[in-house]
Amino acid sequence: MRSEQEIAQMQNCFRTFEGKIDDIELPKKFTFPFYYEPHPLCIQAAKELQHHISTQTDWTHNFGLNKDQEGMVIGKMFGVLVVRNSQNQLGYLAAFSGKLADQNHHKGFVPPVFDMLSKNSFFLEEQEQVNALNDKIENLENALELKEALLFFESEKSYAQSALEEQKQVMKAEKQARNQRRKEGKENLSEEDFSDLEKELQQESIKGKIVLKHLNLHWKERVEKAENSYNEFIQEINQLKKERKQRSAKLQRKLFDQYQFLNKDKQRKGLFEIFENTTNGVPPAAAGECAAPKLFQYAFENDLVPVAMAEFWWGASPKSEIRKHGQFYPSCRGKCEPILGHMLEGIEMDENPMLTNPATNKELPIVFEDDYLLVVNKPHDFLSVPGKTILDSVYARMREKFPNASGPLIVHRLDMATSGLMLIAKSEEIYKDLQSQFINRTVKKRYIALLDGEIEGNSGEVKLPIRVDLDDRPRQLVCYEYGKHAHTEWEKIEMKDGKTRVHFYPITGRTHQLRVHSAHSLGLNSPIVGDDLYGTKASRLHLHAEKIDFTHPISKERLSIQVDPNF
Structure with missing residues (x-):
């Protein structure tokens, strides 16, 4: 039997729809969390939750939507889970x-799987110890005595x-003087006197070496x-750092042990068991703190049946990731996929x-072919090379067509979603x-894209370093510390109906470079139409590699091949 407090908490978190939903058909299957179109019920739930976030007065958080609001700007991912x-x-x-x-904890939101911030929790007590060590280390590293010791x-x-x-x-100098004396002595002294001089010079040489040794x-x-x-x-500082590392690792382990996740059959699994068969073998930081695991944990604890789910971003985008205010996003793969794999088992x-x-x-x-090479017009949503689960690709088709061809065949790649010319x-x-031409950047490529927004200026360039998002592959993010240099030049073609058609000239060729440079707030701040990772999903990604210029390896003729997009 549940206590009155537990029943009250359940009623507090279970929200009935304010809007009319009688005419909305229920989904036949539950949402696949990592790639989905939000169900109309989830869209309605998100709409009501967003209204609540915008109008409530119980708490204050700076999402970056009000320029006059003080405090650090932190956008936030929210989730809704439709249940019965x-x-x-x-x-x-x-x-x-x-x-x-x-x-x-906030009224109307499900609680965390484990509340590390609860009063007198081991986490806060241990964190105080770690913070005390941080203070000691900082004080020692900034101590005047340390600076003086280093200077001395x-x-x-x-x-x-x-x-x-x-x-x-x-x-x-003394050696040079001895050499001169030796030369003069050899010319002017008797054999006996010269022998005495040699002994004297040797003693002087030995004396000099002794002086240097001492x-x-x-x-x-x-x-x-x-x-x-x-x-x-330094040893004192290193010892404190070692102690801090040990305490932090112990605290992290103890913390992870508190996260026990349920599935519909009430089977529990801890973070270490869930992540033991993943690539890294250990849970990443903040695993279990995302919205989705919290939602399912509460649902299974309270015998609620999941029907559909969706997550949306609220607020300004982080500096590294690309998040658009109010837009729906899939669950992250690095942290959530292993956890949800257990929690959604049997659903x-x-x-x-x-x-698929x-x-x-x-x-x-094939738009060009001779005895040495060819140029194909890759359709959108078509792999360049075989993937983990799908083998069909440009490479597979070419290998089948030219079984006797030597070498890798594929000279360069296009993203699966991008259409256009490939050598x-x-x-x-x-x-x-x-390949040498690509390395020396004598191959010239031009892309055409339709951006979901109007951009200022007629031309320009974007230089934002890019690396993979380790918690959410294959998404890329902007990272000035570890990202690879990425450079794109662009040219506006036209603006119409709130959208902009542009030419892109990639100087470098990073994964998702044009997509990230288009969507990021420090780039063009307008995602490519149909970009399901950095923008809004549509029938296709409106990005096409329409032109390529290169020198034919045999004839040395400069070739320019162009195929217009179908959007």
Whole structure:
């Protein structure tokens, strides 16, 4: 039996629809969380939740939507889960990822799977210890004594180097003088006197080396003494850092142990068990704090039957990721896919579209061919090379068409969603020549795209470094620390009906480069129409590699091939 408090909490989180939903047909299967079109029930639930977020007065959080609001701007992912209760009543649950307004609990939102911020929790107590270590380390690293010890150590090394170099110069001059005396003695002295001179010169040489040896020992002792004084500080700092690392690892392990996830059959699994067979083998930071696991945990704890789900972003986009205010997004793969794999076990879901070959029955037109190479016009939603689960691709089709061809065949790639021209080499030699042209950037490519927005200016360039989002492959994000240099030049063609047609000239060729440079707020801030990763899904991605210029490896003729897009 549930307590009155538990029943009250359940009623507090179970939201009945305010709008009319009688004419909305229920989904036949549950939502596939990692690629979906939001069901109308989820759209209605999200609309009502967004109204609540915009009008409530219980808490204050700076989403970056009000320029006059103070505090750090933090956009947030929210989730809605349409559920049916034991009375067969349809409603929905709401959740947010991480914390909201620095709190884990808010009226109307499901609680976290584990509340690390609860009063007197081990996490807060341990965090205080870690923070105390942080303060000690920071104080020691900024201590005047440490700076003075380092300065003295560096000055002693400098003085030692100068003194030893000075002595070596003295010895060099003395050697030159001895050589001169030896030369003069050989010319002017008797054999006996010259022999005595040689002995005298040898003694002087030995004496100089002894002086240098003692000088070396003297300065070695002084430098070592200064270094030891400095290292005493460093050793103390390193010991504190080692203790901090051990405490943090222990705290993280203890924290992960508290996250136990349910599925519909009430089977529990902890984070370590869930992630033990993943690539890294350990849970990533903040695993279990996303909206989706919170929603399912609450539903299964309270015997609610999941019907459909959706997640949307609310607020300004982060500086690295591309998130649009109010737009729906799939669950992240790095953190959520292993967790939801357990939580949704036994629930019939929509098919995973990534397991279906979108190129079935699609032709691969050849627009140029000779004995050495060819150019194909790859359709959209067609792999360049085989994927993990789908083998059909440009490479597979070309290998089948030219079974005796040597080399990799594929000279360069296009994203699966992008259509357009691709170069194919029929031999290893031709492949190497064309690859060299790409490396030396003598191959010129032009793309055409339709952007979902109006952009200022007639031309320009975007330089934003890009790397893969480790928590949500294959998405890319902007990263100035680890990202690879990416450079795109662009030229406006026309603007019509709130959209802009542009030419792109990629100077580099990074994964999703044109898509990220289009959608990012520091780029053109207008995603490509149909971009299901960085914009809004449509019938297709409106990006086409329409023109390619290159030098024929055999004839040395400059070829220019163009095929217009079908959008």
